[in-house]
Amino acid sequence: MQRACRKIEDDTDEYHWIGPAGKLPSLPLRAGLFLQASALQFLKLEGAAAVAPFCKEEECPHEASQSQTGLCDDSAALCFCRCSRAESVALVKNGRAAVYLVRDATPGQPGDVAVADLKRCLWAISDVEISESSRTGLLPLYVGEKGQFTSLPVSVPELGREAFFYKVSPQGIFLIGGSPEGTSHAIYTLLRELGCRWIMPGDIGECLPRTNNLALPVDEKVDGPDFDYRIVWYAYGCSPAASARYNDWLRRNRMGKPAIEHGHNLTQTLSRKATYEQHPEYYSLVGGKRVPQQVCTSNPEAVKLIVESIREFLDKNPHVESYSLCPDDNHDFCECEHCKALDVGHMDRGGKPSVSDRYQIFLNQVLDGLHKTHPGACVTTYSYNLNHTDPPQKTPVNPHTTVFITTSAFCSAHGVDDAFCESRQDFKELLKEWSRHTKRLILYEYDPVPYSGALPWPMWEAHIHEAPIYKQLGIKGLSFEGQNSWAAYYPNYYVAAQMMWDADQDGHAVFKDMLQAFFEEEAPAMEQFYEAMQSTIKAFRPKAEWGLIQYPELFPPEVIDRCQQALDSIDPQAMRSVKVRQRLQMVELSFQEMKNYLALQSPQKILNYEDYKAHVDGMKGSIDSLHSLNEDFILADIAHEKTGRAISDQFAPEQGFLTRWRLIGPFDNPGMEGHDTPYPPESAVDLSARYPGKGGEVQWKMTQSPEWRAFVDLRAEFEEKNDVCAYAVCWVTIPDGPRQAEFRMGSNDSIKAFLNGKEVWNHKIQRTGTIDEDRVLVELPSGTSTVLLKIGQTGLNWGFFFRIMEAGKDVPLQGLTASPDPPK
Numbered sequence: 001m002q003r004a005c006r007k008i009e010d011d012t013d014e015y016h017w018i019g020p021a022g023k024l025p026s027l028p029l030r031a032g033l034f035l036q037a038s039a040l041q042f043l044k045l046e047g048a049a050a051v052a053p054f055c056k057e058e059e060c061p062h063e064a065s066q067s068q069t070g071l072c073d074d075s076a077a078l079c080f081c082r083c084s085r086a087e088s089v090a091l092v093k094n095g096r097a098a099v100y101l102v103r104d105a106t107p108g109q110p111g112d113v114a115v116a117d118l119k120r121c122l123w124a125i126s127d128v129e130i131s132e133s134s135r136t137g138l139l140p141l142y143v144g145e146k147g148q149f150t151s152l153p154v155s156v157p158e159l160g161r162e163a164f165f166y167k168v169s170p171q172g173i174f175l176i177g178g179s180p181e182g183t184s185h186a187i188y189t190l191l192r193e194l195g196c197r198w199i200m201p202g203d204i205g206e207c208l209p210r211t212n213n214l215a216l217p218v219d220e221k222v223d224g225p226d227f228d229y230r231i232v233w234y235a236y237g238c239s240p241a242a243s244a245r246y247n248d249w250l251r252r253n254r255m256g257k258p259a260i261e262h263g264h265n266l267t268q269t270l271s272r273k274a275t276y277e278q279h280p281e282y283y284s285l286v287g288g289k290r291v292p293q294q295v296c297t298s299n300p301e302a303v304k305l306i307v308e309s310i311r312e313f314l315d316k317n318p319h320v321e322s323y324s325l326c327p328d329d330n331h332d333f334c335e336c337e338h339c340k341a342l343d344v345g346h347m348d349r350g351g352k353p354s355v356s357d358r359y360q361i362f363l364n365q366v367l368d369g370l371h372k373t374h375p376g377a378c379v380t381t382y383s384y385n386l387n388h389t390d391p392p393q394k395t396p397v398n399p400h401t402t403v404f405i406t407t408s409a410f411c412s413a414h415g416v417d418d419a420f421c422e423s424r425q426d427f428k429e430l431l432k433e434w435s436r437h438t439k440r441l442i443l444y445e446y447d448p449v450p451y452s453g454a455l456p457w458p459m460w461e462a463h464i465h466e467a468p469i470y471k472q473l474g475i476k477g478l479s480f481e482g483q484n485s486w487a488a489y490y491p492n493y494y495v496a497a498q499m500m501w502d503a504d505q506d507g508h509a510v511f512k513d514m515l516q517a518f519f520e521e522e523a524p525a526m527e528q529f530y531e532a533m534q535s536t537i538k539a540f541r542p543k544a545e546w547g548l549i550q551y552p553e554l555f556p557p558e559v560i561d562r563c564q565q566a567l568d569s570i571d572p573q574a575m576r577s578v579k580v581r582q583r584l585q586m587v588e589l590s591f592q593e594m595k596n597y598l599a600l601q602s603p604q605k606i607l608n609y610e611d612y613k614a615h616v617d618g619m620k621g622s623i624d625s626l627h628s629l630n631e632d633f634i635l636a637d638i639a640h641e642k643t644g645r646a647i648s649d650q651f652a653p654e655q656g657f658l659t660r661w662r663l664i665g666p667f668d669n670p671g672m673e674g675h676d677t678p679y680p681p682e683s684a685v686d687l688s689a690r691y692p693g694k695g696g697e698v699q700w701k702m703t704q705s706p707e708w709r710a711f712v713d714l715r716a717e718f719e720e721k722n723d724v725c726a727y728a729v730c731w732v733t734i735p736d737g738p739r740q741a742e743f744r745m746g747s748n749d750s751i752k753a754f755l756n757g758k759e760v761w762n763h764k765i766q767r768t769g770t771i772d773e774d775r776v777l778v779e780l781p782s783g784t785s786t787v788l789l790k791i792g793q794t795g796l797n798w799g800f801f802f803r804i805m806e807a808g809k810d811v812p813l814q815g816l817t818a819s820p821d822p823p824k
C-alpha cells in the first residue's frame with residue numbers, strides 16, 4: 001500500500017484503473033465512471049487531487065499485461081497503470097477549459113438547444129464556461145452539420161439523417177451530424193460518455209458528475225440509432241410545463257420520430273369531404289343500419305373522397321411521411337354485400353372474422369389514387385382491431401403501407417418470444433407474418449397496461465429482451481404508449497429509451513448504471529428492491545390481461561415483503577444529496593400506494609371499515625403527496641380514477657349499497673347470448689329449486705360483501721369465470737309506497753334488473769363496472785318488492801354495484817330496508 005502511494009504521487013495525473021469488476025461494492029467517482037471502494041479510499045488517503053480522468057475498466061486501452069508498469073494493491077488485487085496523455089483528450093483540466101467551441105453561430109439554428117445544453121452541462125459539471133473563440137493551448141470542439149463548416153480538418157463520410165461522425169483526437173473533437181438531429185445525438189453521446197444521465201424529466205432526473213477534470217478516450221466512429229422511430233409517449237397527455245421537460249428528456253435520451261402518423265383517423269378523413277349526415281351510404285352498414293363508426297371501404301365514391309382528403313392534407317403538411325388511415329377504434333366494419341365479398345373467410349387471431357384483405361384492397365386503391373399526384377406517399381394502418389390483427393391472406397400489400405403492430409391482444413407482462421409466454425411467442429409470429437408483406441413496420445407496445453393507475457408494472461426486462469429481436473426482424477420503429485407517471489415507470493421508460501438507441505447493448509448494465517446514477521450509494525438497496533419487483537414477472541405464467549384484475553396475483557405478499565426489506569435496509573439518517581433523498585422518497589411513496597392498493601384488493605385481510613378507510617386514505621395520500629412533490633411523479637387524476645374509483649371511501653355503508661344477496665349460477669353465456677336467454681330464475685324465484693348450470697347443477701346461495709365494500713364480487717363466488725351469467729336476488733321493503741325511486745347500478749359486464757318480476761333495465765355491454773353508471777327510475781309499491789339482477793360475464797373480473805336512491809337525489813331512499821330473505 002505504501003509503495004503504491006508513493007509511486008502515484010510521482011505522476012500527478014491521468015491514470016487508468018484496471019481492476020477486477022465486482023470484487024468489491026463499486027462507488028461512483030463521477031456518474032458513469034466507477035471505482036472500487038478500496039481504491040477510492042486508497043486515493044482519498046493519499047489526498048489525490050488529480051485522480052481523474054479514470055476511465056471505465058472496459059474502456060482502458062491498456063492490456064492487463066501492462067499493469068506491471070503500474071502498481072498493485074495486493075490486498076484487493078486492484079491495479080493502476082499510467083496512461084500516456086495522448087490516449088485521452090481533456091475537455092476540462094484542473095478546473096480550466098481545454099477546448100473551445102467551433103460552430104455556425106448564426107442565431108436560430110435548429111441545433112442551438114442541444115449546443116446550449118452542452119455548454120450548460122459542462123458548466124454544471126466543472127464550473128467551466130466553454131468559449132467560442134480560439135485561444136492558444138485550447139483544442140477545437142467542432143459541433144454541427146458538415147455543410148455548416150467551410151472546411152474541416154478531417155474527412156467526414158456521408159451520414160444519414162440521424163447519424164453522426166464522432167471523433168476525439170489530439171487534433172480536436174468532432175461532433176458532426178447528418179442533420180440537426182444527428183448533431184444533437186452526437187452531443188448527447190459525448191455527454192453520456194462523460195457520465196451525464198437523464199433518468200426522468202426535470203431537474204430531479206438529471207444526474208451530472210462534478211469534477212475539475214473531464215477527458216474522453218481517443219475514439220472515432222460513425223454512430224446512429226438502431227430504429228428510425230423511437231418514442232415513449234403519454235396516453236393521457238400532460239401540462240405545458242411537463243411537456244417542455246418531457247421534450248428535453250426525449251432529446252437528451254436521443255429519441256426521435258419521423259412524421260409517420262398513426263391514430264384512429266379513418267372516418268375523420270372521409271368526414272372532411274362528406275359527413276355521415278350528408279352521405280350515410282359512405283359509412284359502414286352494421287345490423288342493417290348505416291353507422292358513422294367505420295367507412296364502407298368498397299364504395300368507390302368514398303375511396304375517391306378519401307384520396308382527395310389526403311391530398312389536401314399532404315399539400316398543407318408536406319413533411320408528413322405516412323398519413324394515418326388507421327381504422328376507428330371499434331369492430332364495426334361494414335357488413336354490406338360488396339365489402340363482405342372482399343373477405344376471404346379467414347378467422348383473425350383477434351377472435352373475429354378478418355377484414356384485413358378488404359382493408360388492404362382499400363389501402364391499395366387509396367395509394368394508387370394518391371400516387372398519381374403524390375408519388376411515394378405512404379399511409380398507415382394498425383394491426384389492432386380484433387378483426388384486423390392478422391395481415392391480409394390473399395391481397396398483395398402495397399409497400400407504401402406502414403403498419404403499427406400493437407400488442408393489445410397479447411400478454412401484458414412478458415417480452416416478445418418469452419420462453420413461458422405463448423401469447424408473446426404468438427406475437428413474434430405475427431411480426432414475422434407482417435414482415436413478409438411490408439418493410440414499414442412499427443411496434444406499438446403498451447407500457448404499462450392501460451388502466452394501470454400509475455401502479456408499478458416492471459417492464460424493463462421485457463424491453464431488454466425484446467429490442468434485439470425487433471431489430472433482427474427488421475422492425476423500423478418502436479412506439480410505446482405510456483403514462484406520465486414517472487415514480488412507478490421511470491425504469492421502464494429509461495431502459496426502453498436506451499434499448500431503442502442501441503438494441504444490442506447489455507440492457508442489464510444499462511439498468512444498473514441507471515440505479516447507480518440515480519441513487520448513488522443507495523444503488524445496491526434499490527437494485528434489490530427492483531429485482532424483487534421484477535422477479536414476479538418471471539414467475540407469473542398466465543397471460544397478463546389489460547387492467548389491474550391480476551395485480552394481486554402478480555404481486556403476492558412475499559414479493560412485497562422483499563421489496564420492503566430492501567427499502568428498510570436504507571439508513572434514513574445517512575447523509576445524502578437532496579436529489580437522492582427526493583428520489584428515494586418518490587419510490588417509497590409509490591410503493592406505499594401499491595401496498596395500500598394491494599391491501600384493498602385482499603378483502604379477507606381487512607378487519608373493519610376503519611381499517612378499510614385507513615388503506616383508502618393511505619393510497620390517496622401517497623398519490624397526492626407524489627403529485628405535490630413533483631408534477632412528473634404521478635398523473636394524480638388518472639391514478640385516483642383508475643385505482644380509487646372502484647374502492648373509494650364513498651362506499652361507506654351509509655351510501656345505501658345493497659351488499660347482502662342470494663345468488664344462483666353460473667349459467668352459460670357464450671358470446672353474451674346468455675344475456676338474452678331467460679333462464680328459470682327469471683320466470684320465478686324458487687329458493688329451493690335446482691337447475692342445470694354451466695359446469696353442473698346450481699342452486700341459490702347467500703353472499704355478503706364486507707360492510708365497507710359496495711362491490712358484490714362474483715369472481716369470488718363462482719368457479720367458472722368465462723362466458724357465464726348469474727342471478728342475484730334480494731327483497732326491499734318500504735312502509736309508505738308507492739314511491740318514486742332510482743335504481744343505480746354498475747356492472748361488469750352486462751346487467752338486467754327485474755322489479756317484482758318485470759324487467760326494468762337491460763344493458764348488454766362489456767365494461768369494467770363502476771358505481772352508478774346505469775340509472776333508472778322505478779316505482780316501489782308499499783310493502784316488500786323482489787329485486788332480481790342478472791349479471792353477464794365475458795372474462796376476468798365480474799360483479800356489480802347496486803343501490804336504491806331518492807329519485808334524482810344523491811341520498812339513499814328514506815325508510816328502505818333490504819334483506820336476502822324473502823318475507824315470511
Ligand SMILES: [Zn+2]
Binds near residue numbers: 297337340
Ligand atoms: Zn360496405
Ligand SMILES: [Zn+2]
Binds near residue numbers: 411542
Ligand atoms: Zn405472458
